[in-house]
Amino acid sequence: MTIKRALVSVSNKEGIIPFVTELVEQGIEVISTGGTSSLLQQNGVKVTGISEVTGFPEIMDGRVKTLHPNIHGGLLAVRSNSDHMKQLEENSILPIDLVVVNLYPFKETISKQDVTFDDAIENIDIGGPTMLRSAAKNHQDVAVVVDPADYAEVLEQIKSEKEVTLATKQKLAAKVFRHTASYDALIAEYLTNAVGEEDPETVTYTFEKKQSLRYGENPHQKATFYKKPLASNVSIAEAVQVHGKELSYNNIKDADAALQIVREFKQPAAVAVKHMNPCGVGTGETIFEAFTRAYEADPTSIFGGIIALNHEVDKETAHKLHEIFLEIVIAPSFDEEALAILTSKKNLRLLTLDVLGADKQDQQITSIHGGLLVQDEDTLSFDDAKITIPTKREPTEQEWEDLKLAWKVVKHVKSNAIVLTKNQMTVGVGAGQMNRVGAAKIAIEQAGALAEGSAMGSDAFFPMNDTVEAAAKAGVTAIIQPGGSIKDEDSIQKADEYGITMVFTGVRHFKH
Numbered sequence: 304m305t306i307k308r309a310l311v312s313v314s315n316k317e318g319i320i321p322f323v324t325e326l327v328e329q330g331i332e333v334i335s336t337g338g339t340s341s342l343l344q345q346n347g348v349k350v351t352g353i354s355e356v357t358g359f360p361e362i363m364d365g366r367v368k369t370l371h372p373n374i375h376g377g378l379l380a381v382r383s384n385s386d387h388m389k390q391l392e393e394n395s396i397l398p399i400d401l402v403v404v405n406l407y408p409f410k411e412t413i414s415k416q417d418v419t420f421d422d423a424i425e426n427i428d429i430g431g432p433t434m435l436r437s438a439a440k441n442h443q444d445v446a447v448v449v450d451p452a453d454y455a456e457v458l459e460q461i462k463s464e465k466e467v468t469l470a471t472k473q474k475l476a477a478k479v480f481r482h483t484a485s486y487d488a489l490i491a492e493y494l495t496n497a498v499g500e501e502d503p504e505t506v507t508y509t510f511e512k513k514q515s516l517r518y519g520e521n522p523h524q525k526a527t528f529y530k531k532p533l534a535s536n537v538s539i540a541e542a543v544q545v546h547g548k549e550l551s552y553n554n555i556k557d558a559d560a561a562l563q564i565v566r567e568f569k570q571p572a573a574v575a576v577k578h579m580n581p582c583g584v585g586t587g588e589t590i591f592e593a594f595t596r597a598y599e600a601d602p603t604s605i606f607g608g609i610i611a612l613n614h615e616v617d618k619e620t621a622h623k624l625h626e627i628f629l630e631i632v633i634a635p636s637f638d639e640e641a642l643a644i645l646t647s648k649k650n651l652r653l654l655t656l657d658v659l660g661a662d663k664q665d666q667q668i669t670s671i672h673g674g675l676l677v678q679d680e681d682t683l684s685f686d687d688a689k690i691t692i693p694t695k696r697e698p699t700e701q702e703w704e705d706l707k708l709a710w711k712v713v714k715h716v717k718s719n720a721i722v723l724t725k726n727q728m729t730v731g732v733g734a735g736q737m738n739r740v741g742a743a744k745i746a747i748e749q750a751g752a753l754a755e756g757s758a759m760g761s762d763a764f765f766p767m768n769d770t771v772e773a774a775a776k777a778g779v780t781a782i783i784q785p786g787g788s789i790k791d792e793d794s795i796q797k798a799d800e801y802g803i804t805m806v807f808t809g810v811r812h813f814k815h
């Protein structure tokens with residue numbers, strides 16, 4: 304169907320002048336609203352003002368300008384329905400065949416630091432989505448363009464065929480409903496937060512495509528990486544890749560895990576992650592010291608690992624990183640020499656991110672088959688107020704340091720989790736076991752001789768005293784765990800028997 308009349312009303316005016324100029328050159332009548340029409344006319348493009356069509360002025364600061372039967376009748380009439388066409392005629396309404404609309408910048412408005420509630424509300428577009436929806440519903444007869452990136456294709460078709468193909472109109476309509484749904488989702492989220500509704504009856508999250516991925520967890524799985532529209536937290540989605548191969552699906556998940564761990568530390572810290580679990584965590588006076596410890600924690604598992612560091616990478620650290628095969632190094636920055644050293648590895652992915660930036664309390668969304676689970680993120684770290692020491696012996700200063708490290712790390716290890724630490728590094732990590740003593744045995748075995756004099760962290764309480772027994776036999780001298788088992792007394796007695804000091808945190812850190 305030949306395109307004879309178009310309606311153009313855009314907030315993002317990028318590319319609109321040449322596009323509409325060409326539409327007019329194709330003999331199309333263009334109707335336009337206030338700001339859009341002024342811009343076009345100033346640039347010599349002849350358009351019909353919206354009020355000439357509606358017979359109404361634009362009122363209430365633009366709240367009502369296109370919301371009129373002369374517009375929506377022209378958009379919604381089914382051209383093959385003789386009744387619809389008769390009604391158009393009876394009411395002197397002319398059909399509109401092409402709609403070019405993009406919306407008030409709600410996302411950009413709410414991302415401003417000093418945005419007021421009134422400002423946000425005023426940037427909720429009403430007339431725009433209404434036209435988009437009318438046109439998209441009637442896409443068989445009407446072409447609808449919401450994204451300036453589609454101007455070229457639409458123009459090309461109009462120039463060669465005087466119309467837009469049904470296939471393109473269908474594609475554009477689907478894009479419109481994705482767009483309006485996403486637009487409304489952001490408004491819903493903003494208002495839901497504003498009124499403090501914590502358990503809404505429906506959730507409508509929206510995410511924007513960050514990149515297509517070559518494949519998912521395995522090569523036969525398709526995958527895409529989507530990000531939140533507004534960056535509020537320190538996220539791998541906001542990291543800048545300065546070198547190396549494209550990130551893979553597994554890289555993104557592992558880097559996210561590494562980031563969450565390294566953010567636990569203010570002093571220089573390095574984290575090596577494999578398959579979502581830390582295989583080595585080290586802290587130190589310098590980032591070199593920290594990374595050396597993270598490496599020595601488990602020189603085998605770090606191979607092919609993801610490294611997150613919370614301070615700038617210097618030359619010395621870069622040399623050390625360069626010696627190993629790694630997938631990713633993520634840090635706040637790399638100094639010039641470090642960058643020169645690390646970029647000599649063609650495939651090594653280097654990412655920069657303000658690792659220690661501020662985070663908002665966020666929600667964690669996990670998908671299951673047929674549903675979603677939503678919870679607050681586990682942001683609790685060390686809660687001094689809940690700490691008790693039920694054993695006879697209290698930790699020494701050194702033991703406290705080791706215990707705190709074990710507690711910070713074990714929180715990020717898949718349950719059941721046991722972590723052994725000693726002198727600012729992890730020496731054993733037992734992850735994802737179906738029983739706690741099994742996780743302890745793995746951590747102890749990995750630590751070998753380093754288990755002697757180490758501290759043990761457990762993500763949840765000990766249901767029996769067998770883990771304390773295993774720890775004692777390996778030479779562990781201090782334990783930190785939530786407490787709260789009905790058999791706590793057995794574990795306390797066992798610890799006292801071996802002279803082990805035990806700290807109860809009163810907080811559990813399951814991670815499934």
Ligand SMILES: NC(=O)c1ncn([C@@H]2O[C@H](COP(=O)(O)O)[C@@H](O)[C@H]2O)c1NC=O
Pocket residue numbers: 312313314315335336337338339340365366367368369370404405406407427428429430431432
């Ligand atoms: N209220 C209405 O009737 C209405 N009709 C179109 N708009 C929006 O007004 C904007 C364009 O305005 P202008 O052409 O005045 O710059 C577009 O983003 C469009 O989506 C409207 N504004 C908001 O609701």
